[in-house]
Amino acid sequence: xxxxxxxxxxxxxxxxxxxxxxxxxxxxxxxxxxxxxxxxxxxxxxxxxxxxxxxxxxxxxxxxxxxxxxxxxxxxxxxxxxxxxxxxxxxxxxxxxxxxxxxxxxxxxxxxxxxxxxxxxxxxxxxxxxxxxxxxxxxxxxxxxxxxxxxxxxxxxxxxxxxxxxxxxxxxxxxxxxxxxxxxxxxxxxxxxxxxxxxxxxxxxxxxxxxxxxxxxxxxxxxxxxxxxxxxxxxxxxxxxxxxxxxxxxxxxxxxxxxxxxxxxxxxxxxxxxxxxxxxxxxxxxxxxxxxxxxxxxxxxxxxxxxxxxxxxxxxxxxxxxxxxxxxxxxxxxxxxxxxxxxxxxxxxxxxxxxxxxxxxxxxxxxxxxxxxxxxxxxxxxxxxxxxxxxxxxxxxxxxxxxxxxxxxxxxxxxxxxxxxxxxxxxxxxxxxxxxxxxxxxxxxxxxxxxxxxxxxxxxxxxxxxxxxxxxxxxxxxxxxxxxxxxxxxxxxxxxxxxxxxxxxxxxxxxxxxxxxxxxxxxxxxxxxx
Amino acid sequence: xxxxxxxxxxxxxxxxxxxxxxxxxxxxxxxxxxxxxxxxxxxxxxxxxxxxxxxxxxxxxxxxxxxxxxxxxxxxxxxxxxxxxxxxxxxxxxxxxxxxxxxxxxxxxxxxxxxxxxxxxxxxxxxxxxxxxxxxxxxxxxxxxxxxxxxxxxxxxxxxxxxxxxxxxxxxxxxxxxxxxxxxxxxxxxxxxxxxxxxxxxxxxxxxxxxxxxxxxxxxxxxxxxxxxxxxxxxxxx
Numbered sequence: 001x002x003x004x005x006x007x008x009x010x011x012x013x014x015x016x017x018x019x020x021x022x023x024x025x026x027x028x029x030x031x032x033x034x035x036x037x038x039x040x041x042x043x044x045x046x047x048x049x050x051x052x053x054x055x056x057x058x059x060x061x062x063x064x065x066x067x068x069x070x071x072x073x074x075x076x077x078x079x080x081x082x083x084x085x086x087x088x089x090x091x092x093x094x095x096x097x098x099x100x101x102x103x104x105x106x107x108x109x110x111x112x113x114x115x116x117x118x119x120x121x122x123x124x125x126x127x128x129x130x131x132x133x134x135x136x137x138x139x140x141x142x143x144x145x146x147x148x149x150x151x152x153x154x155x156x157x158x159x160x161x162x163x164x165x166x167x168x169x170x171x172x173x174x175x176x177x178x179x180x181x182x183x184x185x186x187x188x189x190x191x192x193x194x195x196x197x198x199x200x201x202x203x204x205x206x207x208x209x210x211x212x213x214x215x216x217x218x219x220x221x222x223x224x225x226x227x228x229x230x231x232x233x234x235x236x237x238x239x240x241x242x243x244x245x246x247x248x249x250x251x252x253x254x255x256x257x258x259x260x261x262x263x264x265x266x267x268x269x270x271x272x273x274x275x276x277x278x279x280x281x282x283x284x285x286x287x288x289x290x291x292x293x294x295x296x297x298x299x300x301x302x303x304x305x306x307x308x309x310x311x312x313x314x315x316x317x318x319x320x321x322x323x324x325x326x327x328x329x330x331x332x333x334x335x336x337x338x339x340x341x342x343x344x345x346x347x348x349x350x351x352x353x354x355x356x357x358x359x360x361x362x363x364x365x366x367x368x369x370x371x372x373x374x375x376x377x378x379x380x381x382x383x384x385x386x387x388x389x390x391x392x393x394x395x396x397x398x399x400x401x402x403x404x405x406x407x408x409x410x411x412x413x414x415x416x417x418x419x420x421x422x423x424x425x426x427x428x429x430x431x432x433x434x435x436x437x438x439x440x441x442x443x444x445x446x447x448x449x450x451x452x453x454x455x456x457x458x459x460x461x462x463x464x465x466x467x468x469x470x471x472x473x474x475x476x477x478x479x480x481x482x483x484x485x486x487x488x489x490x491x492x493x494x495x496x497x498x499x500x501x502x503x504x505x506x507x508x509x510x511x512x513x514x515x516x517x518x519x520x521x522x523x524x525x526x527x528x529x530x
Numbered sequence: 531x532x533x534x535x536x537x538x539x540x541x542x543x544x545x546x547x548x549x550x551x552x553x554x555x556x557x558x559x560x561x562x563x564x565x566x567x568x569x570x571x572x573x574x575x576x577x578x579x580x581x582x583x584x585x586x587x588x589x590x591x592x593x594x595x596x597x598x599x600x601x602x603x604x605x606x607x608x609x610x611x612x613x614x615x616x617x618x619x620x621x622x623x624x625x626x627x628x629x630x631x632x633x634x635x636x637x638x639x640x641x642x643x644x645x646x647x648x649x650x651x652x653x654x655x656x657x658x659x660x661x662x663x664x665x666x667x668x669x670x671x672x673x674x675x676x677x678x679x680x681x682x683x684x685x686x687x688x689x690x691x692x693x694x695x696x697x698x699x700x701x702x703x704x705x706x707x708x709x710x711x712x713x714x715x716x717x718x719x720x721x722x723x724x725x726x727x728x729x730x731x732x733x734x735x736x737x738x739x740x741x742x743x744x745x746x747x748x749x750x751x752x753x754x755x756x757x758x759x760x761x762x763x764x765x766x767x768x
Contacts, residue, residue, distance in 0.1 A: 054677045056718055067717045097714035101683035134707060137690035161676065180676075185686045187676040 014080035017087045021076070029071035029082060030058055040084055041095065041124050043210045044162035045072035048266040049171055055162050056098045057124070061088040068094055085128060092128070099129040105140045105185060106211075107157045115212030117225040121160065140185050149177070149197035151271055152206060152214055156188045159213035165189060165205040172268065173354050175199040189213070200355045203275065204268045207258050216255070218275050223247075223254045232259060232524070234457050234467035236280055236320040236450045237273035238360040239367055241459030243526070244269060246277065246451075246470035253277050253451075253470065261526045264463060270359050277451075280320070282404070282432035286446035287476040293439060298478075302486045305443045307425040309491040310338040311398045314387055317344050317375065318403025319364030321480065322455035322467075324504045326366075326373045327511065328481040329402060331495045333375075336488045337400075343387040344370055345408050346380035360460050363405075365450075368458040372514060372530070391419035399426040402480055403447060404435055412436035427487075429480050446477045453479065454501040456508065456523065458530065465527035466520060469501070543572050563589030567634035571645070577652035578605040593631040597652060608654035612737070616646020618666050619726030621733035643733075659738040660745055663731060664692040670727040680715040681724040687711060688731060700746035705735055 010025040016033050023032045030040045031047065043055035051072050058071035063081040068091060071084075085092040102121065110116045142156035166178045166189070177197045181190040191197050197205070206214045228247035235242040235256075243259035256277045258269035289301030296304075315337070317329060333340045346364050370376045376383070390396055392415035399420060401407050406428075407416075420426050420440045428441035431449050438444055454469045473479075481497055481504070488495045498504045502520070509515045514530060522528060547569060551559045560568040567589040573596065576582045580602030587596060593615070597603065604610055610625040615633075621643040623631070631641045638645040653662065671685035688711055691704055712728035719725065735742060 052677070053720060054679070056679045059718065094714070094718055097718070098679050101679045101687075101714070104683055104687055135687065137687065137694065140686070160679075161682070183676045184671060184674040185676065185682050187682070 012076050012078045012080075014076050014078065014082060016082045017084055023076050025076075027076050029060055029069075029074045029076060032076045033071070033082075033084065038084055038086065040071045041120075041128055042072060043120060043160060044164060046164055046167075046208065046267070047260075047262070049164060049167045052163055052167070055102075055160065057095060059091055059094045059098070060084050061091050095124075096129040096131060099125055100131070100133070100135075102160050103129075103133065104135040104137075105157070106160070107139065107144075107155075109155070109158060109212065112221075113155075113158065113212035114215045114220060114225075115158075115209075119212060120210035142186075142188050147217070148191045148214075149202060151202045151217055151275065152197050153217050153220060154189060155213050155215070157213075158211050159189050160211055161187050161189075162210060164208040164210070165214060168201075168205055168208055168268075169197070169199065172204075172266075173199045173201050173357060175354060178205075200270050200272065200352070201268055201358060203271045204258060207267060207269070216275075219255050223249050225255070228254055231468040231470040232466075233451075233470050234365070234459075234465050235269065235273045235277070236365040236457075236467075237270070237276070237363070239319075239362055239364055239460035240265060240358060240360045241365060241457060241463065241465055241527075242269050242273060242358070243465070244274075248470050251471060253281075263526065263529065264459065264461075264465075265358060268358050270355070272359070281449045281451050281471060282434070284433040285474055285477060286430050286433050286435075286438060286444060287474075288446065290444040292442055298445075301443050301445055302483070302490045305425070305427045305445070305483075305487045306490040308398050308400060308427060308487070309336055309493075311425070312339045313337045313341075313398040313400055314390065314396045315340055315342045316384075316387065316399070316401045316406040317342060317370060318405035319344055319346060319362075319367050319370070320405055320450045321366060321370075321403055322450070322453055322457060323366065323369040323373060323464075324455045324501075324508050325402075325453075325480055326370045326375050327508050328484055328495065328497055330373055330375050332484045332488055335493050335495055336491055341387065342375050343383045344376045344380050345406050345411070346384050347408065348381055362460075365459075366457040368460060368462060369456070372458055372462075373512070388416055391423075392416050394419050394422050396420075396423050396426075399423045399441070401426075401428045401430070401437060401441065402484075404430050404432050407435075407437050409436055429483055431477070445483050447480045447483065448473060448477050452477075455505050459527075462530045463527045464515070464518070464523055464530050466505075466523045546572075564632075564634050564636070566636050567645075571633060571648050573633065573648045573650050575601050575650040575652070577650075578608060578654035578656070579603065579652045580605055587633060589634045590637070591633045593628055593633055596633060596650075597628075601652070604652070604654050608656065610652070611655045611657055612653045612659075614651040614653070614730070615648070616644045617649035618651070618669070618730055620644040620646045621729050622737060624737050627737075659734055659741045660692065660696045663734045664689070664696050666730050666734075667692050670723075674723065674727075678720045678724070680718045681727065684711050684715045684724075685727060695742065695745055695749075698745070698749045700742075700749045702746060702750070704746065705739070705742055708735060 011022050012025050013022050019036045021032050021036050033040045040058045042058040044052050053070045053073045059068040060071045061083040062069045085095055144155045144157055146154045148154050169178045170176050177191050177195050181188045206216050228249045231246045233244050233246050235244050242265035243261040245257045245259050247255040256274045258267050260267045289296055289298045291301050291304050348361050351359055351361050388411055417440055426441040427443040428437055429445045429447040430438050431447050451470045452473045457467055458464050485495055485497055498507050509518050562569050570586050571589055573585045585600050613623050613628055623643050631637055635645050667689035671689045674681045674685045676682045688708055691708055712732050715724045716728045
């Protein structure tokens with residue numbers, strides 16, 4: 001919901017906990033309360049799934065109604081007077097009762113459950129109940145550690161039967177692998193017979209599960225969430241630009257969660273992006289500089305790279321560089337290089353119907369950023385193929401490849417490599433030592449992964465988003481923009497740039513007319529449609 | 531019934547009344563029984579009576595006349611203990627409360643129960659009320675669809691408490707706990723199942739409180755409780 005409401009949208013005015021609230025017609029009470037900072041706790045409700053109203057956690061008192069109403073299914077009306085737990089003991093007791101009921105059969109697994117520390121049952125218990133248990137009977141027992149498919153593990157005892165996972169598979173992916181077995185308190189989530197939970201977005205059900213009933217097989221038992229540092233990043237897998245929260249511990253990505261963004265990814269993420277997040281951070285880093293396969297000092301490599309100056313250069317850029325990087329590259333190309341042709345290593349791909357729900361038909365997270373900043377335009381894939389053909393035909397004079405994904409591994413064919421070798425001056429700024437072109441370019445410098453940088457990206461629909469670095473920078477590496485700045489300096493050209501990520505972002509926002517007036521705090525969170 | 535098309539659903543009893551009304555006219559039908567509950571009712575009488583069965587009676591027919599005449603009185607000359615007149619989801623009536631009540635909606639409501647669907651269950655004094663409520667709670671917890679939290683979890687919890695009391699392991703405070711849980715369930719569920727489930731529990735505990743209290747205090751004293759248990763599983767998850 002944007003803060004700007006057009007005149008054609010009808011508004012309703014109501015009171016929640018004695019605060020006046022104005023929301024568009026059709027808003028439910030949970031969302032309405034959010035607008036004035038009041039939390040109405042809930043499990044089964046999700047803004048992008050159908051409303052089942054089964055958890056009974058979001059009960060509120062609506063004056064004039066004979067019973068408590070559920071906030072998720074009650075639509076705000078004019079002159080409604082609503083009371084939440086803040087101002088109604090009846091609601092407070094009802095919510096405490098709901099929690100008591102959920103907890104009676106819930107196993108005492110906290111000490112071994114991955115969800116501990118980010119569990120809505122724990123959080124709400126402390127917030128809305130915190131009363132000792134009165135249950136002294138035997139708990140209901142159900143299967144534990146049951147595999148639902150290649151990515152997800154089920155613990156049926158922990159399940160609170162909110163049905164979010166079932167509804168996700170029914171309504172979002174349309175694959176309907178999950179269902180409910182039995183009834184009453186013997187109800188169990190299950191996967192259809194002879195089927196697996198294996199749709200391309202399957203990991204999203206783990207994000208959706210409020211408790212530890214569904215866990216990621218890949219990350220099971222790997223860490224406690226409170227030992228991790230978390231970053232609000234943008235997934236650099238494709239140009240959808242899913243908003244994610246990356247949990248890092250000791251330089252490893254230990255969990256990736258989707259963040260809520262109504263305009264981009266709702267609260268979903270694809271498995272390829274989520275479970276393959278570490279693929280953007282190669283194990284074998286390029287540390288230190290090399291000239292013609294010999295280790296040299298950084299300064300010597302820079303001097304050698306200055307041989308690009310004023311020559312016809314073919315520039316390959318990766319699609320997962322930040323807008324700030326693209327701005328620096330543009331300045332470099334304009335001021336340092338002679339006749340330069342810039343292409344982006346862009347590949348489109350065919351997607352299945354389910355994949356199309358979320359994934360973009362490319363592997364290029366920030367191609368729009370490069371386009372917006374005037375680096376590339378037109379049919380990117382065609383331009384890339386043409387450039388590759390030129391290299392393969394030994395027609396490239398000078399080459400500059402920026403980023404591992406500047407030249408895709410599958411395109412580093414024998415003739416392309418040969419073409420690289422024959423170039424007068426070829427400069428590669430890579431992160432992966434094992435990149436096929438790393439041992440071929442005449443000057444090799446170590447760059448940084450997108451996961452180590454904070455800055456701006458523009459997704460396929462033109463949304464400007466801010467991605468925070470998930471991993472600390474590897475010592476011995478240099479950011480691409482500094483390499484270019486130093487090469488320029490060595491060539492006698494100043495292309496000054498700030499030193500810190502944040503300052504570079506501010507610089508870019510100030511410099512580009514398209515971003516005029518924007519501040520980082522406006523962009524953080526859910527981004528801005530340009 | 532064709533899927534997705536407008537469908538009318540009626541109880542068979544309703545449909546059964548229609549031919550008579552068509553043949554004899556609505557006015558004639560309305561003349562039967564009291565003004566506010568006209569017509570006839572099919573009573574499904576069961577329990578400790580000599581002649582169980584389905585009877586059609588005029589609305590407003592005196593309840594005890596029905597028991598003693600049509601139903602042939604209490605089985606083997608036994609003593610009436612209580613009646614659940616309208617299906618298990620209504621309040622139970624003690625033998626005393628049954629005096630003077632008539633089989634129509636208003637009279638039953640004024641008498642503290644409901645005619646409901648007229649699932650008429652007669653209990654004589656051989657009935658252990660704790661076993662009776664345990665049987666009912668087993669039914670309700672088993673039938674709960676499981677969608678909403680209070681009925682799904684609370685229903686079986688209450689059954690487990692009754693089971694514990696029945697087998698001689700009741701604690702002081704158990705009855706208050708059941709009452710409290712009933713109030714946490716009623717009015718907080720998706721459908722009326724939660725509301726109806728609590729009527730038998732609350733009314734049986736209330737009207738036959740002494741039996742429960744005795745069973746609990748006997749348990750505390752360590753008195754051996756010999757129980758001809760109803761043979762169904764009430765423990766654990768199934």
